Amino acid sequence: MSTSDPLLGRQLANFRIERLLGRGGMAHVYYGWDVKLKRPVALKVIDARFRDNPAYAQRFIREAQSVSTWRQENIAQVYYADNEGDLYYFVMEYIDGFDLGKLLNQYAARGELMPSADVLRLGRAVAGALDYAHQKGIIHRDVKPSNVMLGRDGRVVLSDFGLALDVQEGSMGEVFGSAHYIAPEQARRSSDAVAQSDLYSLGVMLYEMLTGVVPFDDPSPTTVALQHLTLKPPSPREINPDLSPAVEAVLLKALDKTPTERYQTGRELITALEAALQTTQTVSGERRLPPPPAGVSPATTRLSQLSVADLLQAQPEAPAVSPPKNLPSRASQPRTMNPTWWLMLGGCGLLFVVSVLLGGGLLATRWKTLFAPVTSSTPATPASVQPTVAPVTSPPDATVVETALSTPTTPASATLKASAAPGPTVKYPDGQRLRLYYDENSFYLLNLSESILPISDINLERLDSSEVPLNRFEGSRWARFYSKSEPQSCMAIEIRDSSSYLRPAQCLNRYLSTRTPARDDPGIFWTAQADSRGSQFRVLWKDEEVARCEISVGTCEVFVP
16 A cells, blocks of 8 residues: 555645644644745645545534634634535644643653643643633533644644534534543533533643643553543542642542533633642651552652743754745646656656766766655655654544544653664565564554554564574464554553653554563563574564564664555
8 A cells, every 4th residue: 555645735725735744533634835825834634534424524614614713812723614525624824833742741751740830821821722712602622732732932722623512503423532631521422511521621631731640541542531431530649749739629620520510611720720839738747648549650740940941942943834936736636747747857867867877976976965865754755765753743633432542642751762763674665654662671563554454463573693583472462452553553562560661752642552571571572682682673464574673773664565
């Protein structure tokens, strides 16, 4: 299957699609260019699975058109909404920055928590956006860190009203949202969502920013949703003892199972939190809190000296944004090659060959330099080029409970080393793309394709210096818990009782199946050995070798049929 995206280069109305920004269970988000007003935009295109439901798609556009009339500093402005045939989309402002989920990952990788002043500033911005939407009769239904954009200019924007529910019109019966942030009543049925459901999700975000973890977590999104329905949230002070009883009381009220018992507006919630954070906890002579309950890992409680503004400033610059030059507007269909272009390309090729034959070594060198492989933010990459995983600036929606969603949350992930992956055994250059991440304590398989793959077809083996297989891990061990590898989701192996785990940010905490073997388990195949028993492992697809990976590198590209 080709990894090319037929929408790249296509023009919808006045908006040309340039590159992919992110994908999720319901839609793809692209960076685009407004050819009329000469400005960057973000386009959200409904996934093909929902195009056969005209009622849903038309309502999606109608609600986007309603949101486009809003003017609120902390809500991403919608410019346009339309469809071309069964292709439904809307266009919104492009925010040059990063989503909150990514920054929370970076704080966690440093072993730190976000400063309280930033927690209040971000919480106040999201609360203001929600109060504005609720006054307009709209419930967001998917409030989570990855939908909060932090611009380099300091602006905080709540994005992605694509799941928004018009209170007067009601729900069509779907269950939407992200499991780690979904309110109990919304997990039961979308039509039960109320304004306080959004505030519950905001409460989960505040809990996460102040403790470093979400209140409920499990590899199964369905299990997480059921925990929201049935379990009391763990005490925030058992996770972060530096929090005062007043802060804990605010967080637990925000996470009450009953909507009427929560704060009724975002303003009320943030006002209470601000007052609680101003109270100081007396540490001297106070009895130490008991250890966290089983299954809850204490978060690092050291407050960071880096503000969100400092962290944003430290981020690498985004690719230069400039309008395409001298390109005619394309019609709304995939591009085709004009015969004149074939003649021009043929002439260029002939000129190059002649130059080389005439001894134009310098020209050949310059040509190679000009067209050297570069990393790309789109997954449509030739197998010979080792791409990097582009940050997902605004992961689209995920569904929960009835559709076994994939849910991005903020794990305590480590910052990955920017090292080039070793070249794979490229037998299937147009196949499904996977990426492996690993360190001495953990191993992760990320599905970067657009297909669901049977995980039991993948096996991994350590090779000795004579290429004799040693340790072997079979995908069927993952399949006992979850039989399929889904797009943008990870399978994990974490060695039991290790001091830390890699938990790459690229996995977005979408772990479908996690195995926790002991370090002496015969299936541990990727770690360095004291007796130097081989420096490589191989990836097998139905017992056919498809990749060789260097253990010392820590990441590897794989393509399977």
